[in-house]
Amino acid sequence: MTSTDKYIEMKVPAFILTGLLCGLLLQPVAAQTGPAHNRPNIILIMSDDMGYSDLGCYGSEISTPNLDSLAMTGLRYTRFHNMGHCCPSRAALMTGLYPHQTGLGWMTGTNFHLPGFTDELNEHCVTIAEVLKTAGYATLMAGKWHLSHNIHAGGPQHDWPLQRGFEKFYGILTGAGNYYDPASLCRDNTLITPLNDPEYHPQHFYFTNAITDNAVRFMQERPKDKPFFMYVAYTTAHWPMQAPEEAIEKYKGKYDAGWDVLRRQRFEREKALGVIDKDATLSPSDTHPWAEEKDKAAMARRMETYAAMITIMDQGIGKIVDELKKEGIFDNTVIVFLQDNGGNAEGTGFGGPEGETRPVVPKNAAALKPLGxxxxxxxxxxxxxxxxxxxxxxxxxMAGPADTYLAYLKPWGNLSNTPFRKYKNFVYEGGVATPLIIHWPDGIKAERGAVRTQSGHEIDLMPTIAQLAGAKYPSVYKGNEITPVSGISLIPTFEDKPLPPERAIYWSHQANRAMLMGKWKIVSGGILNGPYGKWKTYVSLPWQLYDMENDRSEMRDLSAEHPDIVKKMAAMWDKWAHSTNVYPMPWKEVKPPLRPDYMSTPWEYPDF
Known part of the structure; x- marks a missing residue:
């Protein structure tokens, strides 16, 4: 019997073990943090809709010298994970809980009036900002919030950033928007526009730069007698593909070779950089060959724009680093970078079934009146x-300008997620694998550019940051009982010490299910029936089993060879799901029709 088998046999559920471990790992690190004035500043940076291979230090051809520098003088994690979709990922990141425990098991768009499926953070979770604020930290945020349903002036604000622990906020409350005129732009508790913002007047407004500039300003204006925590949540590189022309021009011709060639090149660089195993498998291409692409110029332009967006974000991170160095606090600042989900295969802006060129709103005089x-x-x-x-x-x-609204589409998403399969929304590695960079010169004494292979998840960042700050995670906050944290501290990995070898990590999103424990991962795709967000029923596909030590690309389903492991892990997943508000779901499960022996049926299991 393997160690995994023995662990599965144990009667103590994995989520209880995790909670016990967290209680131990959340104790302050006095030797590292020391007195209040020596505690590190902490900057948590999250990007949006980017794939595992989109940074130079993880194999990309995209120019990201500032992130590369942090990675090559800090730590790079190669088996770190997110929740696979914008809103649930942010809920998990901010609270250290699985998203259903916070109420945001789906998105902020619909309140299903079920414990795990509301449209905002519930009162039984706390954010990193709330925890660190009680420990004497200044708390600052610039970027995308996406944790509250109400985004309108005059409505309730109880789940806006300032009401969830931040002292300063500039950014958007919703999940996406035009980079030249972002939706729900907000300063503190006041909705604004790029034209009437009383505090920020650039010559040319571009939202990525606005996030950076306000983050730097918050650092400059913060109280200097206390450490600070700053959350910088870029919308890069979420659709729409928009960037200034001069930034796109730098990538002119860079993608003319097409996704087939570029994907193989990234795969080889990933192996050389050590962010995938030398014997890793490149998953098959999920699209037509570049040679068969009829609209090469427009498709290449989408990826040129995508690359430009990432480079602009990287330049902004460089400005944040420059400010830290200017103030002499760079060495005692923990900088953490990760992504909210994998590369995106959504077809936003495709133009209907045939991709025809057309306005977003063909006929509507009222909608076409420009805003004042x-x-x-x-x-x-x-x-x-x-x-x-x-x-x-x-x-x-052609992507780029403010009067276009396009996604970069599945072929380029397949490139972003090299070498993995699938995309954002799925729980295969293409949807949930993320780079993680941690940089802290004063506190991490490892070899420069070291790689860490311990499996982790964004729920682990709350206990890690709380421990670094010497902050106490509360059992009660503002009179409400608080759900015990689900993650564990990553601090042992700074010295390359192991995490609990058989800890379990779980996923559930839009009927997609997965669980990772030790070397084994089970995955079950889900089919939601009906228009997006209007689903009534779903179908769960059979559990698949992958050996993640030897098959990180999830190409060889071993479920038939190890049905006992699948059965036991599936039972653990089910127990976890019932304990964390995954159930009840807002959609009814239906069984797929059986294929009769003597007649055909149109229903087939899709290739998930």
Whole structure:
């Protein structure tokens, strides 16, 4: 019997063991943090809709010298994970809980009035900002919130950043928007526009730069007698693919070779950099060959724009680092970088079934009236710019300007997620694997650029940061009982010490299910029936089993060879799901029709 088998046999559920371990690992690290004035500053940076291989230090051709420098003088984690979708990932990151424990098991768009499926953070969780604020930290945020349903002026604000522990906030409350006129732009508790913001007046507004500039300003204006925690949540590189022309021009021709060639090149660089195993498998291409692409110029332009967006974000991170160095606090600042999900295969802006070029709103005189200077932009996909241009979509539209609204599409998402399969929303590695960079010169004495292979998850960052800050995770906060943290501290990995070898990590999102424990991962795809967000029923596909030590790309399903492991892990997943508000789900499970022996049926298991 393997150690995994023995662990599965244990009667103590994995989530209880995790809670016990967290109680131990959340004790302050006095030797590292010391007195209050020596405690580290902490900057947590999250990017949006980027794949595992999109940074130079993880194999990309995209220029990210500032993140590369942090990685090559800090730590790179190669088996770290997120929740696979924007909103649940942010809930897990901010609270150290699985998203269903916070109420955000799906998204902020719908309140299903079920414990795990509301439209905002519940009162039984705390954010990192709330925990660190009680420990004397200044708490600052710039970027994307996406943890509250209400984003309108005059409505409730109890789940806006300032009400969840942050003292300063600049960013958007919703999940995406035009980079030149972002939806739900907000400063502290006031909704604003790029034109009427009383505190920020760049010559040319671009949201990524605005996030950076306000983050730097918050650092400069913070109280200097206390350490600070700053959460920088870039929307890069979530659709729409928009960037200034001069930034895109630097990548002109870079993607003319196409996704087939570039994917193989990234795969070889990943192996050389040590962020995948030397004997790793490149999952098969999930699209047509580049040679068969009929719209090469427009498709290459999408990826050129995507790369430009990432480089602009990296330049912003460089400005944050420069400010730390200027103030002489760089060495005692912990910088953490990760991504909220994998590369995105969504077809936003494709232009209908045939990809025709057309306006976002073909006919609607009221919607096509440009907003005035003081009118808040609420539309994620505005039909018209503030200067009156109609926003266009379609397969042949050239990405970049404010009057376009496009995703970079599945073929490039497949490149982003090299070498893994699938994308954002799925719980295969293409959807849930993320780079993790941790940089702290004063506290991490490991070899420069060291790689860490311990399996972890973004729920682990709350206990890690709390421990670094010497902060106590509460059992009661503002009169509410607080759910015990689900993650464990990563601090032992700073010295390359192992984490509990058989800890279990779980996923559930949109009927997709997975569990990772030791070298084994079980995965079950889900099919939701009906239009997006309007689902009534779902079908669960059979559990698959993968050996993640020898098959990280999840290409060889071993479920038939080890049915006992599948059965036991599936039972653990089910017990976890019932204990963390995954159940009841808002959708009813239905069984797929059986294939009769003597007649055909149109229903087939898709290739998940």
């Amino acid at each position: 200077k003081d009118e808040v932009q609420y539309a994620i996909n505005p039909p018209v710019t503030r200067d009156g241009k109609r926003v266009m979509q379609g397969k042949n539209v």
